[in-house]
Amino acid sequence: MTDDLLHAPLTIEFGFNRTTGPVVGAFYTGLREGKVLGIKGADGRVVCPPVEYDPTTGAPLTEMVEVGTEGTVTTWSWVPTDREGQVLPAPYALALVQLDGADTAMLHVVDVSSTDQISTGDRVKIRWADERQGLLTDIACFEPAGGAA
Amino acid sequence: MGANRVAVIGCGQTKYTAIRGDVSMPGLIREAAYRALDDAGLTMDDIDAVVIGKAPDFFEGMMMPETYLAEALGAVGKPLFRVHTAGSVGGSTAIVAASHVEAGVHERVLTIGWQQQSVSEAMWALSFPIPFQQQLVAGAGGYFAPFIREYMRRSGAPDDIGILVALKDRVNALKNPYAHLHEPEISYDSIKESFMLWEPIRYSETCPSSDGAFAMVLGSEKAAEQAQAATGVRPAWIIGTSMKSEPATANGRDQITPQAGKDCAADVYRQAGITNPLEQIDMVEMYVPFSWYEPMWLENLGFAAEGEGWKLTEKGTTQMDGQLPVNCSGGVLSTNPIGASGMIRFGEAAMQVRGQAGDHQVDGVNTALGHAYGGAAQFFAMWVVSAEKP
Structure with a gap:
């Protein structure tokens, strides 16, 4: 019966833009320049990527700090199969990476070819995109930094 | 309440x-x-x-x-x-x-x-040709313009009432430092000569x-x-609140003066003890995104009999120094962040009661009405605020 019901496709395309504000804007500008910025929270710990307002107290945060381009895998998942729209050809790892000097981890991809090559605690480093535009994809991916931490 | x-x-x-x-x-x-x-x-x-x-x-x-x-x-x-x-x-x-x-x-x-x-x-975000749904391909102004035409036909209002509303609201906006549009050169003629967007709505009779x-x-x-x-600032006591809804399209629905608006006003007046709104309400912040909605809502809200709202506008009743000042802040016609516009109406009404409106303050506001509408003139929200504790 349901085959008889009318149906029609809808593809929505519509333009949007964003205002980033002073903190998030500085983070993306930093990526374009090849550096990663975090921000010092009310408790002195560094949040990266940075946030405008303290996650606990809500106070406005202003103290941007540069963190490292190397970090530690805090947990990970494995992507074994190529699918359309993925940022890397599979296989690769999705991982939470805590950059040196930061107290929070960010989700990104790690370019390794088998699960033998990644584990929690591994050291990884940023592989920058060839052309940086001020986007999170300026970090093309992470790759093993060589040697365990 | x-x-x-x-x-x-x-x-x-x-x-x-x-x-x-x-x-x-x-x-x-x-x-x-x-x-x-x-x-x-x-x-x-x-x-x-x-x-x-x-x-x-x-x-x-x-x-x-x-x-x-x-x-x-x-x-x-x-x-x-x-x-x-x-x-x-x-x-x-x-x-x-x-x-x-x-x-x-x-x-x-x-x-x-x-x-x-x-x-x-x-303007166009609600105009997607979504299959099998009612489409608003005209944008908001194009959607409302035919209803304004019908209001003009029914009421026999002179065709420049909308210009008078727009002039009043844009001049009021000059007294409100927060208003978006500050047009010191605005005049009856400049509004009249502004280009026609959706006849009878001109560019200068439209919200920004x-x-x-x-x-x-x-x-x-x-x-x-x-x-x-x-x-040291007195509170604005909320003495009535009401929300009403109705379908966009229904048999017998009057889009010129929607029943949901009338019901919402009656409900909020009953709570606030208002039996003669023109006498008992000192000022109104009314949701007027297109100039002609002032006389239309004056009727829908019971400030004038049907077909008579434009006369209040023409007589100057809704001016800052009139009996019923409407949109002293400059209104939606001067400032329209859509998601905030209803709250600005409610908040400006409260600011008037609290004596906080600065250069656009009306003397002695004791009772004020905040009004908002949405969708195809189908969602209404109103409150009455008072200087006196209920």
């Missing part, structure tokens, strides 16, 4: 402008919120819950922003939720916030409405596209007394 008294004890807003490129969305909202807290002599620690409202997500392409505004609004560890009723959302949001105090659930609730029109194109936010702190009787003692 219910068992517990509720009052507006703090108001805050941003300077409205076409593009607030210097702040993020959370930064914009926070600016209004913290101004309202300052006005109430409070900090975020004093707030029990946060109720926010914005226009459809597609207007900004920001889906469910309430899910990541907790830290920006200092709402960590507190209830934070969103209300949505199209263009009337700012009013509905304030009413939902008030109901929490009225019910005795919270002492102090922060409520905020906002929009960044600059990040997209709200604005970025901005408005916030209020609503408090219990105890909170209101404490705030007044701390700030």
Whole structure:
């Protein structure tokens, strides 16, 4: 019966833009320049990527700090199969990476070819995109930094 | 209203402008919120819950922003939720916030409405040809223009009443430093000569596209007394609230003076003890995005008999120095961050009662009406605020 019901496709395309504000804007500008910025929270710990307002107290945060381009895998998942729209050809790892000097981890991809090559605690480093535009994809991916931490 | 008294004890807003490129969305909202807290002599620690409202997500392409505004609004560890009723959302949001105090659930609730029109194109965001749904391919002005034409036909109003409304509101806006449009050169002739967008609506009879936010702190009787003692500003007691809805299309539906609007007004007047609105209400902040909606709503809200609303406009009754000043802030015709516009109406009414409206303050406002509508003139939200404790 349901085959008889009318149906029609809808593809929505519509333009949007964003205002980033002073903190998030500085983070993306930093990526374009090849550096990663975090921000010092009310408790002195560094949040990266940075946030405008303290996650606990809500106070406005202003103290941007540069963190490292190397970090530690805090947990990970494995992507074994190529699918359309993925940022890397599979296989690769999705991982939470805590950059040196930061107290929070960010989700990104790690370019390794088998699960033998990644584990929690591994050291990884940023592989920058060839052309940086001020986007999170300026970090093309992470790759093993060589040697365990 | 219910068992517990509720009052507006703090108001805050941003300077409205076409593009607030210097702040993020959370930064914009926070600016209004913290101004309202300052006005109430409070900090975020004093707030029990946060109720926010914005226009459809597609207007900004920001889906469910309430899910990541907790830290920006200092709402960590507190209830934070969103209300949505199209263009009337700012009013509905304030009413939902008030109901929490009225019910005795919270002492102090922060409520905020906002929009960044600059990040997209709200005019066309609701005009997608979604299969098998009613389409609004004309944009909002094109949708409402035929109803304005019908109002003119029914009422026999002179065809320049809309110009008079637009001139009044844009001149009023010059007295409001927060208003988006400041056009000192505005004149009857410049409005008349502005280009015709959707006949009979001219460009200068149409609301602008604005970025901005408005916030209020609503408090219990105890909170209101404490705030007044701390700030010296009297609370605006909420003496009636009402929301009504109806379908966009229905047999016998009158789009010129919708039944939901009449019912909403009757409900809010009954609560506030108003039997003669023109005599008993001192000023109105009314949702007028296209000039002709002033006379149309004057009738829908019971300030004039059907077909007679335009006469109040023509006589100057709705001017700042008239018997019933309407939109002293400059109204939606001068400032339109859609998701905030209803709350601006409610908040400006409260500011008038509190004596906080600065150069656009009307002397001796005791009772004021805030009004908002949304969708296809199908969602209504209203409140009446008073200087006198109910």
